[in-house]
Amino acid sequence: MFRLPISLLSVALLLGGCSLIPDxxxxxxxxxxxxPQGPAYPAASQVSSADQDWRRLFNDxxxxxxxxxxxxxxxxLRVxxxxxxxxxxxxxxxxxxLFPAVSATASELRRRMPVANSKAxxxxxxxxxxxxxxxxxDFFGRVRxxxxxxxxxxxxxxxxxxxAQLxxxxxxANAYLTWRADQELLALAHETLTADEQSLRLTTRNREAGKSSALEQIQAQTSVDSTRASLARYQRQVAQDLNSLTLLVGAPVPDTLPARPLSSDLLAQLPAGLPSDLLQRRPDIVQAEYQLRAANANIGAARAAFFPxxxxxxxxxxxxxxLSGLFKGGSGAWLFQPQINLPVFNAGSLRASLDYSKLQKDINVAxxxxxxxxSFQEVADGLAAxxxxxxxxxxxxxxxxxTQDYYNMAQHRYQSGVDSSLVFLDAQRSLFSSQQGLITDRLAQLVAEVNLYTALGGGWSTFEPITQ
Structure with a gap:
């Protein structure tokens, strides 16, 4: 008596491979x-996947x-x-x-029924x-x-x-490098302020002795005030950098963290060539393709909804x-209830669902x-940088x-009485500005290397390309 259900299940398994998902x-x-090629770009060659991850990139x-x-x-990252x-x-x-849910139940029913002119x-x-x-x-592959x-x-x-991990x-890395750069700028501001204050004291004594003018004293004072403003700005930036780094790390940053100057070899040199399988290594590109394939599979489910x-x-x-007669002869019972649902009229709901699935696929293609x-733009920017x-x-x-040579010469001529303090103060400001520029440019160069590492897909040595 169980041949009919077994036959239907066999047919279901045979037709379960039917799929309406588009190729x-x-x-x-x-x-x-x-x-891109040109003066701003290095001569880039194609290379195979390299064994490069963040532990080998960062030397600090x-x-x-x-x-x-x-x-x-x-x-x-935890989220x-x-x-x-x-x-x-x-x-x-x-x-x-895809599989039937089999359940076992045991029940007991006690019922009190009243009887006319007698006990219940x-x-x-x-x-x-x-x-x-x-x-x-799943004859038409909707569930599949x-x-x-x-x-x-x-x-x-x-x-x-x-x-997200990349x-x-x-x-x-960028927050840490920015923190170190601002620390170096803060130390430079301290040194410059000390030199400016010394120049102000010397100019003030010369002014009192009649050897310099009031203009020279005012110029020295403006240098001190300008450097003090820079000092306060860098103190604020160092504190804010540490707060940002602490948020990213998710734990307090140790106070005894060893520091290496930006001029040292903080980053290893990335490979000169470009990986030939870039599109299969960047996780955001692979994620977008998985989402596209998921939308493509959803079209198959929307198509199957048109069928019974x-x-x-x-x-x-x-x-x-x-209770003692549960498993005696003649107590067995069975129920077999197949049901077919054929869509007849739904006011265009199924058609709209299919159109929506196709539009979602078009969106994922875009x-x-x-x-x-x-990714193309980010890699091109990284190569130019x-x-x-x-x-x-x-x-x-x-x-x-x-500017260091200019400063040394101006200082010597000022102390020898050949030039006024105005030339020396100008040399001092030029030296401070050029040293600031060098720290800023070194930071920008390191950040550009980190961004190129990200644009190239990061540590890809353990990544398996997506299969069709």
Whole structure:
């Protein structure tokens, strides 16, 4: 008597492979086939995937310690990881619909029934059942399409976590470098203020002795006031930088953190060539493609909704008025209830759902293409920054050396009485400004290297490319 249900289940398993999901084709890249070339760009060659991650990029042990702490304690990254687990759970829920949910129930029913001109009668009924309730036979792949969509959404969330981790590493590095740069600017302001105050005292004594004019004294005072303003600004920036770094790290920054100057070898040199599989290594691009494929799978579910859906309810068990007679002969019972739902009229709801699914796919295509264009622009900017910052830094070092010579000569001539203090103060301001510029340019060059590391997809040695 169970041949009919078994036959239907066999047919359901055979037709379960039927899918109405459109064949997926990766969209053509909207960007150029090669990166820009010219005086601002280095000669870039294509290389294979390199074994490069953030531990090999950053040479500063203090920065490595902060990044390690951020990867453990940062709350945004923790939320991204929890989102991955949440989407994994949603996929498991959706995937469970592919299989029948079998449940076993045991029941007891006691009933009191009044009888005319007699005492009431109390009856008892006992039952045990094992069955399947409203299991949809996936003839047209609707449930399988939804399961595929949930799987791809989960994988997209995992790529979002990788992207968040890559951004966190870069943000911690940039915040740390900015903090160190402002500390060096603060120390430079302290040194300059000491020199300015000494010049002011010397100019004041000369003014009292009649050797200098009031104009020279006022000029010396303005240098002191200007440097004091810079000192206060850098003190504020150092404190705010530390607060930002603490937020990113997710834990207090140790006071005994060793410091290395920006001029030291803080970052390892990234490979000169460009990776040939950039589009498969950047997590934001891979995430966008997973989202596109999920939208493509959702079209299959929307298409399947136009066809009849078949659900199956079946159970078998035993029932008796006595608990001892539950499993005796003649107490068995079974129920088989297939149901077919055929959409006849829904005021265009199914058509609108299909149109909406197709529009969502078009939106994801545009977002995927946008992510490629963004990555192209970021890599091109990073290449231009790498080439030009090297030239700019060398020019700035030469400027600092020239202004240092100018300052030394002006100081000697002023102390010898050959020139007035105005020339010496001008040399002092020029030296301070050029030294500030060198620190700022070095910071910009380091930040550009970190941004290029991010644009190239970060640590990709353990990444497996997306499969079609």
């Amino acid at each position: 997926y084709q990766r969209p053509t890249s909207p960007s150029a086939t090669q990166y 042990p203090a920065l490595q310690q902060l990044i390690e702490s951020a990867l453990v304690n940062n709350r945004d 991204a990881a929890l989102n991955v687990e949440a989407f994994q759970a949603q996929y498991r829920i959706q995937r469970a619909d 009668v109390i009856t008892s009924t006992y039952g045990v059942n094992l069955g399947v309730s409203a299991y949809e036979l 399409s939804l399961s595929q969509q949930a799987l791809l959404s989960w994988l997209a969330t995992e790529e979002a976590r990788r992207s 951004s966190l590493v870069a943000n911690v 859906s078949v659900s199956l309810t079946a159970n078998a068990g035993t029932s008796s008025s006595d 977002q995927y293409e946008k992510s490629i264009q963004t 790498r080439q030009t910052y090297q030239q700019q830094l060398q020019a700035q070092r030469d400027l600092v050396q020239a």
